[in-house]
Amino acid sequence: MTIDRLDDEKLKALGRAVIETEARAVSALLERIDDAFTRACRHMLQCRGRIVVTGMGKSGHVGGKIAATLASTGTPAFFVHPGEASHGDLGMITAGDVVLAISNSGETQELLTILPLIKRLEVPLIAMTGNPRSTLARAADEHLDVGVEQEACPLGLAPTSSTTATLVMGDALAVALLETRGFTAEDFARSHPGGSLGRRLLLLIEDVMRTGEAIPRVPESALLVEALLEISRKGLGMTTIADDQGRVIGIFTDGDLRRTLDRGVDIRTTPIARVMTRDFKAARKEWLAAEALSLMETHKINALPVVDDDHRVIGVFNMHDLLRAGVV
Numbered sequence: 262m263t264i265d266r267l268d269d270e271k272l273k274a275l276g277r278a279v280i281e282t283e284a285r286a287v288s289a290l291l292e293r294i295d296d297a298f299t300r301a302c303r304h305m306l307q308c309r310g311r312i313v314v315t316g317m318g319k320s321g322h323v324g325g326k327i328a329a330t331l332a333s334t335g336t337p338a339f340f341v342h343p344g345e346a347s348h349g350d351l352g353m354i355t356a357g358d359v360v361l362a363i364s365n366s367g368e369t370q371e372l373l374t375i376l377p378l379i380k381r382l383e384v385p386l387i388a389m390t391g392n393p394r395s396t397l398a399r400a401a402d403e404h405l406d407v408g409v410e411q412e413a414c415p416l417g418l419a420p421t422s423s424t425t426a427t428l429v430m431g432d433a434l435a436v437a438l439l440e441t442r443g444f445t446a447e448d449f450a451r452s453h454p455g456g457s458l459g460r461r462l463l464l465l466i467e468d469v470m471r472t473g474e475a476i477p478r479v480p481e482s483a484l485l486v487e488a489l490l491e492i493s494r495k496g497l498g499m500t501t502i503a504d505d506q507g508r509v510i511g512i513f514t515d516g517d518l519r520r521t522l523d524r525g526v527d528i529r530t531t532p533i534a535r536v537m538t539r540d541f542k543a544a545r546k547e548w549l550a551a552e553a554l555s556l557m558e559t560h561k562i563n564a565l566p567v568v569d570d571d572h573r574v575i576g577v578f579n580m581h582d583l584l585r586a587g588v589v
Contacts, residue, residue: 367395470576
């Protein structure tokens, strides 16, 4: 059949068939979360070193993803190519490690070659295969069965359902370990400082706030017109108002200005203390930026002053500062 003769419905049907086949393969794994699974988890939880994941070909690609998932969820892990392992990289495995070997057939030659060496190190070996009677499965301390009835490939050749099942079993291990260790979102963020979650959960207000001369402030004796000039100079749409001891006693924003003008107030003769907002929100420098963002969204605030224990202003920031920092 040529591409021209494949209509849209046929393409959709082929896509659905693949998903249905792989879904059945994943569903079959539910019955295999058994005592072998819990023992494998315990080996990993008791590991004093790292989880060393190894596999060839497509199993190797899946193994790399499993290692990355383990490492990012609180279980130190890395991937070793079995072909390279027999040429020196086996030295990366130490006595305190646990080896997770992946092979659909369980007879991958590169894995079998290094099997005696792994055994000599006396480290726990967990095998993930589609054949419980294979050489690798029988040699392992624990075997996790990821076998499938059929591949989604119509030729039955390209690893499809089998790699999906293996990946899902790896995720099951990683999440079971994550929950058992009490791994938190903050822990996850620490291992992903460059990601959006890391920025939201690790970035503090003191990391984004403007300080020094960038802080808009006027004394409580100032006139409204002086406060407006300060707002214009600093470009944050607000200014703080401080008493004689430097403590913040109020703020005045663009919104306050609109409401004030509606009342016909003379900006040249009115003291700022008469029209400022005394009941205002303020942040602390040790707050997470995400906390401040939540406060600003809840109260529809565009900018916040940052105060110390004596209620003196030490910084200020607005929504644009959070946006530039990647928090929004």
